[in-house]
Amino acid sequence: MDIFFQQIINGLVQGSVYALVALGYTMVYGILGLINFAHGEVVMIGAMIALTALQALLAAAFAPVLAVLFSLMIAMAVCMALGYSIERIAYRPLRHAPRLAPLITAIGVSIVLQNLAMMIWGREYHSFTLPFTSTSHHLGGAVMNDVQIGIVIVALVIMAGLMWLVHHTRTGRAMRAVAENPAAATLMGVDINRVISVTFMLGSALAAIAGFMVSANYGIVHYYMGFMLGLKAFTAAVLGGIGNLRGAMLGGVLLGLIESLGAGYIGDLTGGFLGSHYQDVFAFFVLIAVLVFRPSGLLGEKLAERA
């Protein structure tokens, strides 16, 4: 039972990160019908920038708490600029091109960003340590540390804030209107390009936060970390129903839990034949299962309605 609770905690923490990243995929898909495969790399860039900023701020003798806060804000700002630029350079010129074209540029942007990060930060793993000790709390037989608690709380607050923005502000209303009917939104006076830019910037800010979280949790950053994380978060978005914000959050948390419980028990279930390093298998098993049995995802609408 202790393992079970521990895996639930791990799953919630990892799921919070997936949820934030999945929101970025789903917001862009909802508005443009485009899978922004470069999104995972934005998470990685966020983590790298946060690391560099954190080290610089600590070296400049900032108080630890301020250094953490500022480095997160710098990472968010850089990622917002990056998300905005990616859309302007790689996607906007192809707005009316066949769907395959922006998908290919997305992969191109992803490769460019990975290589750029490799050139700047090198191929090695960097350790990412927060400038304060993270105490561990025992809950029954399970353990949860301050960083993990922080991740779950921050993710909840961010998600609540995003839902408020989308459902209760003029900008959010315009985003939903553009997602549903861009031509009609234009007739209302909405500048669609502006809404699309805002969407990319919001998604990228969430990606930066997620990048910070995952680095703080594992204590490691690497130029290739965005690839698998991006794929997993994309899976989470599909699981919840791509284009649906609540779906992305649900899908993220569920995927985190499935992975973590799967990794925790796979050894027992296969009599030790497969170990916990097979945890990635679960995400993609889920992806295939969703695509086969419920292509519209858990909360998604029927595909016929979109066409």
Place this chain on the structure above:
Amino acid sequence: MTKTPLLEVQDLKVSYGGIQALKGISLTIAQGELVTLIGSNGAGKTTTLKALAGLLHPASGKVDYQDKSLLHIPAHQRVANGISLVPEGRGIFARLTVEENLLMGAYVRSDKTETATDLERQYALFPRLAERRTQLAGTLSGGEQQMVAMARALMSHPTLLMLDEPSMGLAPLMVEKIFETIRDISAQGVTILLVEQNAKLALEAAQRGYVLESGAITLSGAASELLGSDAVQRAYLGA
């Protein structure tokens, strides 16, 4: 005509790919007029409205609105200039509530108290919408959706309101109600350009009319004259 026209279109040409949908049409609308554009399916009525709203880019021609050229003003800025189009098929936001749809209509307006007053005014004009303000617009009937589309357009305080086939797909009773509302809006001083397949209803409501055939205007004049003309009777009124 003594007044300078609110809208003056000269020799407007629009093409889709290689097909010329409008072959050079000219029309004028004076401030406060209710003008109708009638014609059969595929004549170019919707194309005309889309070009005026900025959703389509004309190949050539002149479009002057309040004595200034509209051609280089992007579609989303034309609303703020007082040009509002209720598109064919209504274009409501099905997953937004009725009230959110109306608020989208006021997107370009910044005065919050005025917007609140405008909302109440629309609910007074369409009491049915007041009852359903928190309902998703997609769950409404076709007639109610047409009301949402019209109320939403009015939220922007249009100077020129363009309506594309407001009677399409509606039950006769609802058509009557919609046309009654169009007359009301016109009586309040809003200039209206009404596109309709239902030529009889449109000509009865309008002061002037244009007949569009295969991308060109073939007839124009006072609505009552068109209503009585043999050509219109034969082609559109089935007499």
